[in-house]
Each structure stands twice: as C-alpha cells, then as structure tokens.
Amino acid sequence: MSRQLILYSTWGCHLCEQAEQLLQQVVPDIAYEVIDIVDDAAAFARYRVAIPVLRVGDKELGWPFNAAQLATWLKDIK
Template identity: 35%
Template sequence: MSSRVTLYGKPGCHLCDDARAIVQTVCAELGVEWTEVDITQDDRLFTEYGEQIPVTFVDGKQHDFWRVDPVRLRKALAG
C-alpha cells in the first residue's frame, strides 16, 4: 500500500513538528498510510518547497502548506 499523505519538511522546523503531529493523528484515526520527506536531502525539493514548509500532499496533489488543518485533511481523505 502506498502512502496517501506525504509531508515535506525539514529538521528543526517547529511548523513541521506541528504538522507532523496532526498528520500522524488524523492518518492513525482513518487508517491511512503517510510518509515524511526531508527536503534538505534533495536540492530540487529544497528549492521548490523551502519557503513553504511544511507542505502536505494528498493522493499526489498539493493539499496545504505552512499549517495543516485537521478538519480539512480529514475531509480530503474521506473524499
């Protein structure tokens, strides 16, 4: 099973820590797989998302950046 949610972030980012907690909770509640990508390990990702992190993708499409709204994430995963 592939991950439906991908969280792009970097170490030491407090917004990423907040987003991770929300993604982890919502995905656990719904039984949805998720993964996290450290953008500092990929120059292209760092250039593309460095000013927007954390960035979340749902089913391969950008869903949110900077903050994750748990209600909005649940709705996207239910649809």
C-alpha cells in the same frame, strides 16, 4: 488511499512537527513518507519557504491547516 502520502519537512521545523502530529492524530494508521527538503534539491527549490506540505500525486495541502481541513483534504484525494 492508493497513492503515496508525502510530508515535506526538515529537521528542527516546529511547524513540520505540528503537521506530523496532526496527521497522526487525524488518521493514526496512515502510511506516509517524510522527505527532508535539505536532502532533495528539487523539493528544496519548491518548498523551502512553504513547509510543511502534504502531497499525494499532484494534490497538495500547505500549512497552515487544522484537523478538519486535513480530514477533508484526505477524503477528497481518495
């Protein structure tokens, strides 16, 4: 994957923790950045009631998702 994978999250979000654990289980060696929406006004405005959200370029995967959906999404964005 040549583009950067971002996980939009925030501290204390148990769904965000689940999404990150699922990401690490599905592709343990994948590089990604976690952006806390509280620290980014644009991200907060866009995702405040939608987190967790994975994003690569203009492609997004919003919660809820399972391992199969995540794997398919990652394959499709390559």
